[in-house]
Amino acid sequence: MEKKKTKPEFGLLIDYEYCTGCHACEVACAQEYNHKPGIRGIKVFEVEQALPGGREYLTYFPFPTETCVLCPHLTKEGLDPACVKHCMAACMKFGRVEDLAKEVGRKPRMVLWVPR
Amino acid sequence: MAEYKVKPRTRDTEIVRTTVWSAGPGCHGTCGVLAHISKGKLVKIEGDPDHPWNQGRLCARCLAMTQYAYHPDRLTRPLKRAGARGEGKWEEISWDEAFSLIENRMGGIKKEYGAESVVFSMGTGRDISPWLCMLAYAYGSPNVMFAMSGNACYSPRIAAVETVLGDYCVPDAAQWLRKRYDDPKYRIPKCLVIWGYNIPNTCPDNIFGHWFIDLMKRGTEILCVDPRLTWFSSRAKHWLRLRPGTDGALAMGFLHEIIHGNLYDRGFVEKWTNAPFLVRKDTGRLLRASDLEKNGSPENFAVWDAAAEKTAVWDSGKADYVSSRPKAALKGNFSVALKDESRIECGTVWDAFCEEVDRYPLERVEEITRVPRKEIRDAARFYAQSKPASIHWGLPIDSTPGITPTAQAITALWCLTGNLEVPGGNVVARNAFECVSYALPGAEGVIRLASKEDDRKRIGIDRYGPFRKFIWRAQTDSVLDQIFSGKPYPVKGLWMQTGNLIAGIGFEPRKWKEAFKKLDFIVAVDLFMTPTTQYADVILPAATFLEKNGVRSWWVPLQSINKAMSVQGCKPDVEINFELAKRFDPNLRWDSVEALFDDILKNSGMTYRELQEKVWVLPPEGNSSAPYFRHEKGLLRKDGRPGFSTPSGKMELYATLREEWNLEPMPHYEEPPFTPVSRPDLAEKYPLILSTGRRSFAFFNAEHRNIPWLRELDPEPTVEIHPDTARSLGISDGEWVWVENWLDRQKFKAKLTIAVQPQMVMAAHGWWFPEEDGAEPSLFGAWKSNANQLIPMGSQGKDGLGAPLKNLLCRVYKVHE
Known part of the structure; x- marks a missing residue:
């Protein structure tokens, strides 16, 4: 029998063109939940690429882990999740999945995460 | 204390609006934050969304403040050395005992050798440097030192721009x-x-x-x-x-x-720069009114009036021509009659500048x-x-x-x-609002030495021009030399606050360690034990920014730091220094810290209490600390005339001050002293360019290695090596390697990356290991992966400024245990 799953309501829209790899989201999350080192609701990854034509490119993107619950205690009050609030590059957005889905194609280099 | 207007989410939490200026994140701050305080303790920190600087954002280091403020290793009692220097043996003493001990020992040095024999050292000074100056000046010493070789962090840039523009x-x-x-x-x-x-x-x-x-x-x-x-x-x-x-x-x-x-x-060149000023071909120096007329001032300059076909004098004091506006020639050669009626050939600054550029x-x-x-x-x-x-x-x-x-x-x-x-x-x-607390390059503040006479003994002032005009610090390399030479006078004491000479800011740190051992008395003020505090005779435990009141006027906005909580046993730097300043100078200008803050704020028309209510204020348009076009509006000069506050009143393409200091007056290129070009002999043995000093997102220089949330992000000292270079050296990613040059060798973890070019490597700086033994010989592992051991002292420029920390030479090879 198929396991019953609730349909996710909220997500995170990331404009990774502007993520600078500052890791503020990670520590904001650690502070919000007083996580032990090693546990974080969000993690930033680095991708270093050699492009054709001899140019190099550096990309960062935050990825919500299995620990991410999207800060319901904050969002219920109309506030942003801790990571979104503190993002130094202001490249993260919290919202309803269907609203963010409409926005994801607004420009290139975007990703929409729907955490667990 | 102003409360944030949003209601706290729980009844027993109050939210304090304040301003960041380290201790804590380490940076120069200015971010507005909301400190959530519950039962007197910090439970959370957030960016203040109403603050124009950071607009609600906050960095990883500031977000880790709960781990920083309540770290189990925080110093919370004054300590007195109980063994040999570096042995790591300490005795807890009370604040009263500590203050009296310092008063006696430093008083003794002053009596025997003079106050200048004590050097007051800082790293990135932040909120603390004004109070460091206050203490040094109250004690009577002009020797406040920014402890990096060549004073090579920011003040050289500020001084250079001030030299030609009068402002930064x-x-x-x-x-x-x-x-x-x-x-x-x-x-x-x-x-x-x-x-x-x-x-x-x-x-x-x-x-x-x-x-x-x-x-x-x-x-x-x-x-x-x-x-x-x-x-x-x-x-x-x-x-x-x-x-x-x-x-x-x-x-x-x-x-x-x-x-x-x-x-x-x-248009800008003709009107606002000294491009039309005449330069003598015989001396290569600026033509001055004193060359032309018997009563001419050496501070006034001359142009060639192309309409009248004769010289016209520029009055530097008025920032205008003496007579009606000449048609100043920008280019050409002119035969000029001097006051003794001899004739010389002159060209223009613009021609000389272009000639330099043409090289x-x-x-x-x-x-x-x-x-x-x-x-x-x-x-x-x-x-x-x-x-x-x-x-x-x-x-x-x-x-x-x-x-x-x-x-x-x-x-x-x-x-x-x-x-x-x-x-x-x-x-x-x-x-x-032109509120200046202490002497920064180009600005004199309310905190100053009792007399200019006291300043004459400042180390380096006799050798280096900018130190007489903009840089109100001792020249660091000269201080280190003087500790060993004792000439022209002995250095006997050292007060260290906001800096970690062994692991963070001192180049050739083993020399600094030897220097410590030559001194009679050392005080360190810090929040944690570091490799450097191990050499102190007394350590005083300081406070984070959340535990203090303060004022910040470095550029904009004007801000107050509002005390949000306290940590038992720790004192804010300003209170430590104020207490001792009062003891050393019974006639200290202020009778309380608040009176000091009020004095600093005088030009704003606000008292400290009033500023605290507002937390931050931006200067309005028309104030000389708010842009734009201030040189046109007469807002940059004290006399209110258009122009700049340089010696000539112009933006100086040819720097009058550099000429006065017998240095090249115009921009040019100087090859650094240890490159494959300047030292091909060294490059044969050390073929890779060594760069260091790249910042980590997790740390501020030598700080934060002990903060778990931050250390996790950047756990080990790395050296970046291009994959091709690494392959040729048989090095794989994550392997430990030696980085070596003629000074020393240090161990780093190889990070193979195309971020660096094949001919260079980038070594992380500021590394020590707070988790290791603090006593000698380990000294928190300060000798293992310390990039500064590969950087020489004493390579400052002709004006005493600059250090070659990003353009050295090295070789890299695997560590074979």
Whole structure:
């Protein structure tokens, strides 16, 4: 029998063109939940690429882990999740999945995460 | 204390609005924060969304404040050394005992050797440097030291720009305006030059790094000058990947292209610079009114009036011509009659400047910088043709003994292209409302030495011109020499606050360790034990920014730091220094810390209490600390006349002060002292370029290795090596390697990355291991992976400034245990 799953309501829209790899989201999350080192609701990854034509490119993107619950205690009050609030590059957005889905194609280099 | 207007979410929490200025995140701060306090304890910290500086954002280091403030290793009692220096044996004493002990010992040194025999040392001073100066000056010593070789962090750039402009400039990201980028007065820069600056260090030099990302989202395009692949260089329209340390040559190449391409603002050159001033061909020096007339002032200069066909005198004091406005020639050779009726040939500053620039055709600049000439040409044209365009520069500019001529060249770029004091360009940065607490380059504050006479003994002042005019510090390399030589007078004591000489800011740290052992008495003020505090006789436990009241007027806004909580046993730096200042100087000008703050704030028309209610205030338009076009409005000079507060009242393409100091007056390039070009002999043995000092997003220099949330992000000291280079050396990713040069060898973990070019490596700095034994010989592992052991002291430039920390030589090989 198929396991019953609730349909996710909220997500995170990331404009990774502007993520600078500052890791503020990670520590904001650690502070919000007083996580032990090693546990974080969000993690930033680095991708270093050699492009054709001899140019190099550096990309960062935050990825919500299995620990991410999207800060319901904050969002219920109309506030942003801790990571979104503190993002130094202001490249993260919290919202309803269907609203963010409409926005994801607004420009290139975007990703929409729907955490667990 | 002002409360944040949003209601706290739980009944037993109060929210305090305050301002960050380390201790804590380590940076120069200015972010507005909301400290959530429950039962007297910090439970959470957030960015203040109403603050125009950070607009609710906050960095990783500040978000880790709960771990920092309540760290189990925080010092909470004054300590007195109970064993030999470095042995790690301490006895807890009370604050009263500590103050009396210091008063006695330092009083004794003053009596026997004079107050100048005690040096007051800082690292990145932040909120503490004013109070360090207050204590040093109350004690009577002029020797306040920024402990880096060549004073090579920011003040050289500030002094260089002050030399030619009379003020310092920063990129305009609308930081002066309440509505920021949306203010109708503001213009988004079309081009932003990011010259040697990497975003993960976020907020160097009192600039919030992510403003530049805000600008990019609004259309700004990036011109990046950096040998490393960075976030900015990835996204730059032009990326000039120069050989480390050749920034000066590149800037001269830009000037060459801009002048020969006729891309400069001729109106600005004629009206606001000293380009038309005459230069004597016989001496190569500026022609002065004292050369022309018996009663002429040596401070006044001369131009050639092309209409009257004779010289006309410029009155520097009035920043205007003596008689009616001449038609000043910009170019040409002129025969000028001197006061003794002899005749000499004169040219113009503009011709001399262009002649200097002509020494840098792009072929030569390519040869020096290794950047293809076409890329330089295209980039220079893009910068010059974008209106407005702005330049942000980083520490690499200070990282060469040729700092001042390099900074002169870059300053000329923003002036000649008409980007000075325009919205979205480079604008003058002054202390908010002209409230100045202590002497920064170019500014004298309310905290000052009792007499100019006391200043004559400041170490380095006799040798180095800028130290007499802008840099109110001792020259660091000269201090180290003097500790060993005892000449011209002995150094007997050291007070260290906000710096970690062994693991963070001192080059050749073993020399500093030996220097400590020569001193009679050392005090360290810190929040944690460090390798450096091990050498103190007394350690005083300081407070975080959350535990103190304070005032911040370094540029804008004017801000108060509002005490949010306390940690038992710790004292704010200002209170420590105030207590001792009172003991050393019974006639101290202020009878309380609050009276001191009020005095600093005098020019704002506000008291400290009033400022605390507001937390931050921006100076209004028309105030001399708010842009734009202040040189036209007469807001930069004390006499209210248009112009600049330089010796001539002009922006000086030919620097009068440099001439006075017998240094080259015009911008040029100087090859740093330890490169494959200047030292091919060393390069044979040490073939790789060694760069260090790159910031980590997790740490501020030598701090934060003990903060779990931050250490996790950057756990080990790394050296970046290009994969091709690593392959040729048989090194794999993650292996431990030795980085070695003629000074020492140090261990780093190899990070294979295309971020660096094959001929260079980048070693992390500031590494020590708080988890290891603090006593000698381990000293928290300070001798293992300490990049500073590979950087020489004593390579400062001719003006005492700059240090070659990003353009050294090394070899790299595997560690075989």
